Structures are given as structure tokens and as C-alpha cells.
Amino acid sequence: MAMALCNSLFHVEFGELGVAVGTFDGIRLTKLPCPRSNTSIKCATKSVKRSYARAIPCGAQFLISKYCYNGLLFSDDIWWSGISDSCFGRRLSPSVGPDASLQSGGFLNNTQFSAIQNAFFHTERLSWITYIYKSHEHSPTRTSSNRVCTHIHFKFISSENKLILIPNAGFYFIPGALSLEEQCQWIKESLMSFPQPPNRTNHNAIYGPIEDLFVSAKEDKSDACTPQWKFVEELGESHGKDVSKSVSASVLLRKLRWSTLGLQFDWSKRSYNISLPHKKIPDALCQLAKRMAGPAMPCGVEFQPEAAIVNYFGLGDMLGGHLDDMEKDWSKPIVSMSLGCKAIFLLGGKSREDTPIAMFLRSGDLILMAGEARECFHGVPRIFTDAENAEICHLESHFAGEDDQHYLNYIRTSRININIRQVF
Template structure:
């Protein structure tokens, strides 16, 4: 009876949803402890996951490519891969060197969540300054009733214990950070860009990087204009459900997606959720471009690997060794950051 129920539920799911379920993190229900940290994750069959790092290594050794994979040599300084059945999709394995990865990790935690950039915390607490620093220093965000209008501010743990007001630790805020927006601000409630919201331009260095990385997806002489970016933060068990990025005016321009931190599985589907998606690994330093037809394809992230064996961040651990970097290392050892840069208009 139970088997038939499960089969019926699977048949009612879309092909994309079935793939998400296949790769999502689940724990062994037979484990004696209810603590997820002590439970063993269920094993996942990864044999069908496309591995562009291995593809790159084989191609450099003997020129071999798996069926359906195309390599472009003339549009970038390193091999760029595309997919025969997904025009407009490009994958650049290891496009970011380790120094750039570490620099972007620091910026993503310290600078990018700073007001006027908005984060998922704005709805509850309004603009919050220096979340990462507060977490590092053990500070607590408390509701400040002395001002009008009421607001929130960081204080010491001792001072927070004396106040009879709502509070949340800086470390909890950092763990619950899910997104921040750079440049033109995206209004999630309206699902569009709200140009009237205060904002700063995307940092120049990130703009220049995005312009260079976008070249394989653009005709010669056409330049990418970075105007907005969304930074996603993933922790243990976090996922990004299948979706379309369809709020930008010109879909011929690519979304430039940078991966940092723990390895993930990325699903690239078709124009319908009923199309079976292709699964591929995303590692720290990989870059994905989605332009033209690929902009109409559902995509998502059903799994990140935070265990030491599969996270594959050893190169970051050997780089983030200075005392000032230990807090960044502690965060990224169990997290993934994804920076998506877009041309809005």
C-alpha cells in the first residue's frame, strides 16, 4: 500500500520536481538521534550528474568531449562549454582563481549586505548594518524603543540581557541571511526592480569582472552592462526551487552567475517543468552564463554538499589561513554563495 502511494505521488510530480526530490538532502529515518547533525544523510546516486571539471581535464588531455557538449576556444581565455540542446547556456569551470574567490567571499559577507542594499532581514528589522561584524564580535540586535520611529540596533550581549525587548543574536542573523541585492534593488513582493529604492552602483571591480565573463554569451562588439545583482546564501539543507529569471527587459543579455564555497548540484531544465532537467556540479570558482533561449529554461539548486569529503573547498582552506580570515573560513566551510549579475534594461 505504501509503495503504491509513493509511486502515485511521484507520478503526480513534474519532471523537474522529481529531479529536485532525487538530489535533495534527506536523512536516514532509522537513525536513533533526532539531531540532524548526528544523522547520516541518505546516499544519492550521482552517476548522471554532469561534471565539467572532469570534462575540462579530459578535453585538455586528449580533446575528447561527451555527446552533446560543445567547447568554445575563441571567445575567452580558457575553454567555455555549451550544450547542444540548451542554446544560450555556457559553463566556464574554474573561471575564478582562488584569490578572486576569497575576495568575493569577504565582500559577500561584509560589504554586499550593507544598506542601502536590501537583504531578507529588511522585512523584519529594517536596514541592518554590519551583520557579519556583529556575528564575529558576539553582538545582539535589540529593538530600540527610545527612538521614534522604533528601530533595531546592535549592542553587547550583557546590555541585551538587561533590556526587556525583542532581540536576536548577530550569529543567528548571519545564519539566516539568504539574499542581498546590489545595484538596482529587486522588490520580491512585486517581483520587479524598484528603481525608486535607494541604491549604490555595483562595485566597479565586480562590474568589470562580469563584463569580461559575459563575453562568450554575446556577439562581438556587444557589451554587457551590469545594473543589478542578487547574492544568494545557502546553508545546510538549503535549496533554490525551480524558477525562471524573467524580470529583465532584454533576455538576449546573459545572467552572469558566480559560484563560491561548497559544491552544489545545479538543475537546468527546459521551458516547461515537465521537461526532464540536466544535473551538473557547481564548484567554487565556476561561472555559468544564461542568455537567449536559456533564459526561458527552469533552473534551480536542490543540493549543496557541506560535508568535508564532498564540499571540495580545500583550496579555500589553504588560502584563508590568516587570523583575520578564520571567521570567513568557518562560514564558507558549511555554506555556498552565488552572485548573479544582470543587465536590467
């Protein structure tokens, strides 16, 4: 994983959350006061719809230069065409075929348009739209003031009726890809079994392999005075002697930052070390990854999950702008699943100077990065752990049993990302 600081300043509006200004690495991410209330967003959306319905003659083209769907900021321009008044206010099912896509200057037929409109306008995930221009030109011209986006496509997986948003070539964002049961299952696995040796974690370097960290952390709670591990910390010459500091399992669980599954990644050499002892990725996770990788795979080719990195984020943790470039074949996707608290994900360009686009990743969302997207810097500058913004109510109701309390306590203030890779 090539870590690099992306210094281009970005400015992102997050609907009710306000405006964030910062750098790609997130260090200077700041939340500014909210410019819009919930009600004004709703009103704005309504009035946008009304003005469309009133003012748009059939067949005209429109340019939406900025809007936000599911927290995903689209700041590039998009042309929609083939709009007719009668489309508005009608609830049509998204019934376009798997390959329906909208490209720059492309023309949508009414069914395609309605499907997209339906997805955008009849969902709570539409947060805001700004700057809507209309044009009667049929061929948008590419000038700087009238820019046409060349890389935003919308796709539907017709079989599952799921919307996939593809803001960059090779980048797929599939909101709500994992069911609630799947989310809970993989949260449990991520805590109980993924950090188990021979899988390595960030704790290996200091403590060596640690067995049953999650179980020990659970037991810690009832016997907080009995730490499970100790390490010796040199506190400096002036103290005249070494001072031992004990670390409890629950502290180590909180400090768990990553674990690696399958082929083990050697962070010091920044490469996969096939000689390190390892277990194959669990079969259920392999099957899931193969299924999830589908939209980014060439027809008839199957994704081969060989390694995975599990990232654990607590309050204040972030992942700086980086590239994942240690796998051999970049045409194969990285399959990346989000669990737990909501996060901001930034997708930049090939240069660290390119301004990233931002999106929220919620529990159950999936990202695929293949091809060109593998060359794009990306990072996670922030997670949200407060009750209002973490958006994990559905997990709270599912983890309701007594045995589940420890998972719930953990995930209430954490995010887990499982990203699965084909190495060769």
C-alpha cells in the first residue's frame, strides 16, 4: 500500500452535516457550520422537481452540475436528455437492462431516464441538488464553461434491482450490497476469527501472535484488573530503571488496526510474503467476494480471492491517501466492504494533486476498484461514531441478544472494512 499525502485541498458539501474542507489525508478535515437545514433540503428538492415539471419541454437537455446521492458528491457535469414533463411525478420501476448506461452527451430513452429519475427522486438518499442548467442544444459542446462529464455512468443490476454508481472508470459503488444478516456475520468474524493466528495483526510486531483477543477482551470487562498481556516500555534514562506497563485485552482490541487473511502482506517490505504461514481465506468469504466482484469482472472470468486486509477504525482513526499497487493484475478488482459506522471515502485521481470526490460509506456498502481506478489515490479521512451520524440503528436491533452485546459495544463506535484481493 503506497502511502502518500494528497495535498490538494478539497471542499465537500455533506448535506445536513455541513461543509468539509481539508486535504486528502484528512488531517485538516474540518466540519463547518451546516449551511442547510433538513427542511430546506427537502424544499429545495421539491422546488427543483416543480421547476423541471413546469419548465422543461419534451426532448430538451439539462445539465446538472452538482448533486449528492447517498452522500456521493457529483461535482462533474452530467447531461440528461429525452426528458418529458410526463415523466415527473410518475413512479416508474427501474427496469432498464444491465447495460443501460449514461455517458457524456448520451441520449437516454424515457424508460432509462425514468429509472434513473426514480432512483434519485424517490429515495431518501437524495440529499441535495444544486446548479441545474437547461439547454436546448442537442449536442453539448465541450468548453470549459459548458463541460461534459466523460466518466460518470449509471448502471442497474436488473436482477437484484440494485443501483451501481460508477463515477470513474473501474470504480463501482454499490450501496446496500450486503444484507443485514451478512453485515452482522462479517462483523462477528472480523472480531472473533480474523485476528486469530496465523493471520497477522498490527499487534504482531510488539506482542507476537495473540490468541482469542476478542474473547479475552470480553472477559476483561468482568475482571478488569487482570491484564492478559504485558509489554515493557523504556521510559527513558532519567527513571533509572525499566518500567513495565500492562495492557489489557480490551485496550489491545481497541488498538487493533488491521488483520490480514490468506496470503500475508508484509508491511515492512510492502509486498506479499508467501513464505509466511497462512490459512486460506474462509470459503464463505471467498464465495461472497466472487459474487460481489461480478460487475467489475470480464464476462466468464472468475475472481480469485487470495488475500484480504481487514481494517478496524475507531474514533479519530483514518486511512491516508494511498494506492494499492502490490497485486499483479490490476484489471482484477479490490472488493471492499464497509461494516459499522459511516465513513467518508475519498476517491482521487492518478495524481495526488487531483481533487478527490467524496462519498459516504455506510454499513453494507460495497466498493469495487479495478482497472483505471486501481491507479487512483483513495483514503478514509473520517468515520462518524455519534449516534445520529453513525447510521447503525439496523445493527443495534439485530445485535439485540445478550451474547451480541460485546459486538454491539464494539461496532457502536467503530468501522470495519474488509477488502479482498486477487494477488496473482
